[in-house]
Amino acid sequence: MTDYVRVCETGEIPNGSHRAFDVGDISVLILRVNREFHAVRNRCTHLDFPLEGGRQMGCEIICRKHGARFDTSNGRALTGPAVDRLAVYPTRIVEGWIEVAVPRPAAD
Ligand code: FES
Numbered sequence: 586m587t588d589y590v591r592v593c594e595t596g597e598i599p600n601g602s603h604r605a606f607d608v609g610d611i612s613v614l615i616l617r618v619n620r621e622f623h624a625v626r627n628r629c630t631h632l633d634f635p636l637e638g639g640r641q642m643g644c645e646i647i648c649r650k651h652g653a654r655f656d657t658s659n660g661r662a663l664t665g666p667a668v669d670r671l672a673v674y675p676t677r678i679v680e681g682w683i684e685v686a687v688p689r690p691a692a693d
Contacts, residue, residue: 605637630669
């Protein structure tokens, strides 16, 4: 199950930049690419380093630790040392707010 969670107003993330937010138990990195917002897990799949603060080039983010590069439109690792994809979360804009859908923890 997923729920959309209201995270921030669109104006809080200027074009070409990104910010991390805690959404439930997940640190989510939201990037603005022109009029689109991409949301991915804020952890490099190489050694779990936070991606926030990495160099952003369009929809790509570069990990500051060892330079792995990811396409945030689909989560693909474009260069090593990372191999695995980033988790990608759906986004939507509602009345000027960015909302992100993250998986809900399974009930016991
Ligand atoms: S921790 Fe990101 S490239 Fe190594």
